[in-house]
Amino acid sequence: MDVHVQAYREEAYEYLAELESSLLELEDHPEDADLIGRVFRVMHTIKGSGAMFGFDDIAGFTHEVETVFDQVRNGQMAVSSQLVTLTLAARDQIKAMLAASEHGTPVDAAESVRIVAGLRELSGKGDRDAPGVTAAAAAHGGETEPVAVTYRILVTPVAEIFASGTNPLALLNELRELGPCQAVAQLGRVPAIDEIDPEHCYVAWHVVLTTDRGIEAIRDVFVFAEDVCELKIEVIDDGSASGGYKKLGEILVEKGELAPDALAEILASQKRIGTLAIEKGVHPEAVTAALVEQQHVKQQREERQKQESAASIRVPADKLDLLVNLVGEMVTVQARFTQTAVERRDPKFKAIAEEVERLTGELRDIALNIRMLPIGSTFSKFKRLVRDLSAELGKEIEMTTAGADTELDKTVIEKLNDPLVHLLRNSIDHGIELPEVRAAGGKPRQGTVHLAAQHAGDSVILSIKDDGAGLDREAIRAKAVERGLIPANAELSEKEIFGQIFAPGFSTAKQVTSVSGRGVGMDVVKRSIEALRGSIEIDSRRGEGTLISIRIPLTPAIIESLMVMIGGNRYLLPLSLVDQCVLFPKEDRERCHGRDMVNVRGRMIPFIPIRERFGLAGKRPDIEQIVIVEMDGMQVGLVVDYVIGEHQTVIKSLGPAYKDVRGVSGATILGDGAVALILDLPQIVQSVENEAA
Structure with a gap:
């Protein structure tokens, strides 16, 4: 039971976040029926699940808010700024109740009374025994999402439909906007070519449509064509079944295209049902329409099963953090493995190392993507802050x-x-x-x-x-x-x-x-x-x-970096800031005349000699390299001994003893077990600018 209670709390917090964003949006669009329905469904879900898992106080309090939004949903009450304010306060109170159930802190009961009184005053029901959910709410309360239903539609225009200015193809296109739709033309009424009147319509259509908009939405498409178009609509899949669909012969019998006796005779002949049906006089278009219907319903049911089987699972955040940490350690071990393979010069060993490197890279990307969330959830919280x-x-x-x-x-x-x-x-x-x-x-x-x-x-x-x-x-x-x-x-x-x-x-x-x-x-x-x-x-x-x-x-755990060598030590620069690398021979250095500026493709760029900056001993190579980085729209060069190449860097903190060290943001463990520092380029550039000023 504790597991279910905790699951309810987690889901309730998510619903409350959705409720806040929906209410703020509803304040801007008070006539939006979808938003009203969304608020009502969230309240109903919190109330129903709360009663199921013993949160009776939350269920009773939410019931009052749900009652008011049932009136709004039925057109008995308008959305106002005062209603949104009270409902936002109710949302905060429910959140406080959830926290109290978890930590044992008391809840301000007077606030609940104030909110309920305000809601009842708005709805015109000030008495204590005001009815809760109306019959309409009870009828719709169990629905969380509209159900997609599949319909068989036979569209038979009258011959003179064109004279009324109606285009049957436009009607079919409107049906397609309601959901997945397939139409098969029925040509049984088309006469011989010398008898065709070009101003008449002889074609009918067999349509299979899956939509969650309801049968009335289908009738609305033909509301202006009722006099010139015969319409027949049947439900063939109410969305509750799974698996396959009726057999071809059953569809033809159900539509009246084939007699049951004829079907039995066809089945006894052991030939394909479609071929034999045509031999029995069934029009080929009718067989095609039945096949289309069969495949359409089967495909929709399979899609439904995929969606149900692809349901997400909840994973505690600390487990994800542990996974990312382990992947980071694996990246470090993989780097050692690759370096060992290079040193041994064994082709087979090197091939295995390359495969491990590829798989580790994919695992790293997947692990990091699992922790990625859209920032929109944070944005929606701030709308409430701005409003209040x-x-x-x-x-x-x-x-x-x-x-x-x-x-x-x-x-x-x-x-x-x-x-x-x-x-x-x-x-x-x-x-x-x-x-x-x-x-x-x-x-x-x-x-x-x-x-x-x-x-x-x-x-x-x-x-x-x-x-x-x-x-x-x-x-x-x-x-x-x-x-x-x-x-x-x-x-x-x-x-x-x-x-x-x-x-x-x-x-x-x-x-x-x-x-x-x-x-x-x-x-x-x-x-x-x-x-x-x-x-x-x-x-x-x-x-x-x-x-x-x-x-x-994007992520604080693993970054792509550029490894450089300076004074016998290896350092890492964030690759996202690196623009290009150029050679810096001794002759170019002498032409600078002590000024830390270098001409790169006709443009003067300031540079920072990292060796002098860090006080590193040793002889400078005759040909150094400049790594040009771009920050805040400005290019700066960093003089290094030479560039080693790209590196997947697992960031490790340096610990509290080095928290005040400027110019270093962390460290990483290399494949040979050595430690390389990650340079904080913005800090280095800023400190040089401050000294110059």
Whole structure:
């Protein structure tokens, strides 16, 4: 029973997330019957399953909300902002009840009473014994999804159908829009060619259609052709059966094309039923139509069985983490195996190593993809945040999203939640102006916050953009000078000035609010992003708005990298940042005259000599190499002794003793057992820029 209870909790949390997004969408589209039905089904499922597994308090409370949405579903009540607000509060209360059942914390019973009273007042049923689910709800309550039914449709147009302006083919195309559909022309009424009237229609159609829209949707297609078209509709598969379908002879007898005695005679002759039916006088098109019907229903049932057998299973997150860790260890062992095969120079051994490498690569990709989730589930949570916070601050704000289907590692999504919440709160509080201020400035009263995600190589770029007041460049600079973060006469770029807001305790707010203004948060946001090996940038225009861009690796476990050698040591650079590699002979180095700039294909690019940067001893080779990386639209070269090649890198943390080391983001174990450091290129470039400034 404990297993089932835990399964109910997990499913209920998923349903509550779906309920929140559906309610926020319903507030924008209050007439959408599908959204109303979705909310009702979620409530009904939570209530029914809760009663089954002993969550009687949740079942009773949810019953009240379900009752109200049953009235909405039956057209007895309209969706209002107040109803959405109360239902969102009910959703939060159900979540609190679930948490209380798991951790034993008490639930605020007064909040439940307040919500129920509010719902009853809205529905006009203030008495305690208000009926729960109406007859209509009881009739539909068991349905979770509409059932696909297969119909046999005989469409027989009258000969003069063209004179009415009706095209039978257009009707057939409308049927195809309802679901999988196959039509077979029946040519039995076509006369000899010298008797054909070109303005008459002699063709009928046998149609097999599978749809979940119901028989009335089929009749609606022919609503304007009832007088010029004979229509016969039969249900041949109600969606409950599986396996094959009726035999060909049974279909022909059922349709009246073949007599039962004739069928028995055909079966006794041991020939193919279709051939013998034609010999008995059955029209060939009728046989073809029966075959099409048989194959169509069989195919739909097989598809249904595949979908049922492909049901997903729940796996605890810690088991997935363990799987990814084991795959990471396997990648390390596979690298040792490959290196041993190369050293032995045994063709058979090398062939086995290559096969193991291929299989390990596929296993790695599958294991990482299992943990990938669309970031849209996180986006939907923020709609509630924007709605509640804008109401609290007296602002009118709309949140729009793009790229909700962009996938990220589950661990990364969880760790991104708090930084994104803080950035959104800042955009709403500091960025978007009050409606009166916006109107006075010639802007729409309603502000917009746009949250977007898109893939960029092996990373994802998240952006939060608002059309608010923008950042005050001079105010930020003055505050940074006041706090001693920068000299008063320092010449800083706009990007560097905006970067000052990430300093601990930095704030330009004139007063502290319940939302922000204490200078706590942006430094934590930056540390959280950098802990994920990501970067964050700010671009703002005064009076136009602010854009915050976050670049995050797809997965924190395994990355593709470029291995280089410097001073006898091997280092790894994230391959996603590498643009190209060029030779750097001694002559070119001398022509630089001490300036760290090199001409690459007619373009001057700054470079960083990593050997000097890390203080590595030893003689520099006569021909070094420059790895050119691209970050934030800027190209920078890294001078190394030579490039070894690509490498699958399993990231290992360096431990707390090295947490303050700048320029190194982690380490990995190589095939020969040696440890190679993973360079943090943004930190290296930033530290060089700071020293130069």
